[in-house]
Amino acid sequence: MAVSSESGTLFVVATPIGNLEDITLRALRVLKEADLIAAEDTRVTRKLLAHFDIHTPLTSYHQHTEARKVEWIVEQVAEGRRVALVSDAGTPGISDPGDELITACIEAGLDVVVIPGPSAVIATLVASGLPARRFAFEGFLPRAAGERRARLEALRAEERTLLFYEAPSRVLATLEAICQVLGDRRVAVAREMTKRFEEVVRGRASEVLEHFREHPPQGEFVLVVGGATPGEAPPPAEPAVSPEEDVAERVAAGMSERDAIRAVATERHLPRREVYAAWLQHKRGG
Ligand code: SAM
Numbered sequence: 078m079a080v081s082s083e084s085g086t087l088f089v090v091a092t093p094i095g096n097l098e099d100i101t102l103r104a105l106r107v108l109k110e111a112d113l114i115a116a117e118d119t120r121v122t123r124k125l126l127a128h129f130d131i132h133t134p135l136t137s138y139h140q141h142t143e144a145r146k147v148e149w150i151v152e153q154v155a156e157g158r159r160v161a162l163v164s165d166a167g168t169p170g171i172s173d174p175g176d177e178l179i180t181a182c183i184e185a186g187l188d189v190v191v192i193p194g195p196s197a198v199i200a201t202l203v204a205s206g207l208p209a210r211r212f213a214f215e216g217f218l219p220r221a222a223g224e225r226r227a228r229l230e231a232l233r234a235e236e237r238t239l240l241f242y243e244a245p246s247r248v249l250a251t252l253e254a255i256c257q258v259l260g261d262r263r264v265a266v267a268r269e270m271t272k273r274f275e276e277v278v279r280g281r282a283s284e285v286l287e288h289f290r291e292h293p294p295q296g297e298f299v300l301v302v303g304g305a306t307p308g309e310a311p312p313p314a315e316p317a318v319s320p321e322e323d324v325a326e327r328v329a330a331g332m333s334e335r336d337a338i339r340a341v342a343t344e345r346h347l348p349r350r351e352v353y354a355a356w357l358q359h360k361r362g363g
Contacts, residue, residue, distance in 0.1 A: 085112070085158040087150075087182045089175060091168040091194025095272035095297075097128055104192045105129055111161040115150055117174055121165045138162065140174045147181050154187045168196040172216045172242050197270055198240050201299035204277050205238070205265035208304070212238040218251060225251065229258040236304040248294040252286040255302055256346035263303040269296040283346050290348065320345060320352045321359035 088107045093099040108114060109131050115138035116122035122135060138150065154160050162169050162178060169175035182189050202209050215232070218225045218241055232239060243251050248266070255264065265279045266289070274296060278285050282302070318326065320341050327337035338356060342349040 084187055085154045085156070085160065086188040086190055087154050087179065088159065088161045088190050088192055089169050089179060090161045090163050090192040091196065092122075092125060092163050092166060094167045094195045094197050094200065094270060095275075097125070099195045099271055100125075100129070101192065101194050104194055105131070107159075107192055108133060108161050108163075110159065112158040113150075113153060114161045114163060115178070117164040117169075122163055125163075133161070138174060138178060142174070142177075147178055150178060151181050151185050151187070154182055155185060166195075166197075168194065171196050171198060171214075195271070197242070197267075197297070197299050200270045201265070201267040201277075201301060202238065202240060204267060204270070205301040206279055207238045207263060207265060207301050209238065211236075211304075212240060213304075214240045217242050217244075218247075220247070222250065222254070226254055226258055229254055233259060234305050236307055238304050239302040241300040241302075243298045243300055245294040245296060245298060248298050248300070249286070249289055251300060252282060252289065253346060253348075255300070256282045256286060259302060259305075261346075265301040267299045267301070268294070270299070272296070286346060319355070320347060321355040324352065324356045325359060 088111065090104050090107055091101075092104065108126065108129070111133050114122060114126075114133050114135050116135050117137075117139050119135045119137050126133065126135075136150070138146070150160060162175060164173035164175065167173065170179060179189055198214050202212055213232075213235055215228070218228055241251065252264075252266070255262070259282070261281045261283050263280070264282045264285050265277055266285050267277045269275045278288050280288070323341045323345075324334070324337045327340065328334055332340070334356070338349060338352050341347070342352045345352075
């Protein structure tokens, strides 16, 4: 597309991830001076704008936005308007809508300017205490247990510090999978960064897992996992036998059911009740 000298700019504007003071002076000016703000959720952004007394018109741009709407926003920029793109929190494009519109503007030869600011991944990385020189951000792991595990398997030899976004309802399952697949590495789990209940729990994966079993996860989370040690033999793959078969073998060898369940749960970093339930089903022939 030919770009007229009159063409405008797409500003990609980072907004706070919790604490409203975390917005830059430049972001406030750009949001105020823009002709239009394209927002992931206009209700969320309206609250932010009201707080800062900004009255720029809003339009929605989210993950289900149709191609026609993307084209329309690109046209606005091409016609000379200043359009600011924001997401609900943090930096647009980072596990948030943005890249499609950014790519479309770049392909149309239009100016794209980023107004940098908060992102949960960067805040957590530096707070984690794990090496921050080289890191790999994985976004959200797949929800299905098998796919999540396969993704972690693929990361086993990764030496860079790993970062994952995670929903509170899946934090325990993901920590369990990390213990099983990556081994008992150093981890840091950040919760509610920049907000009232901000905390970072650091330790070995099994210790942090134990902590969150005792304090059920609530709020927004980022998980940080130490990379593989160079030359480290990959951690042993999940034993071929299932936890219940493992219990059965130990019981057959003379261990009490109670001790066998406890040992299997500890060695495999699984909740004891889970091993117990699997064992009961196994005994019933399930
Ligand atoms: N674009 C955002 C950014 O730059 O951080 C991320 C958006 S993503 C849809 C939302 C996820 O980011 C949450 O599920 C959580 O994993 C993480 N997150 C966002 N805000 C957070 C906070 N204040 N504390 C911890 N994690 C946060």
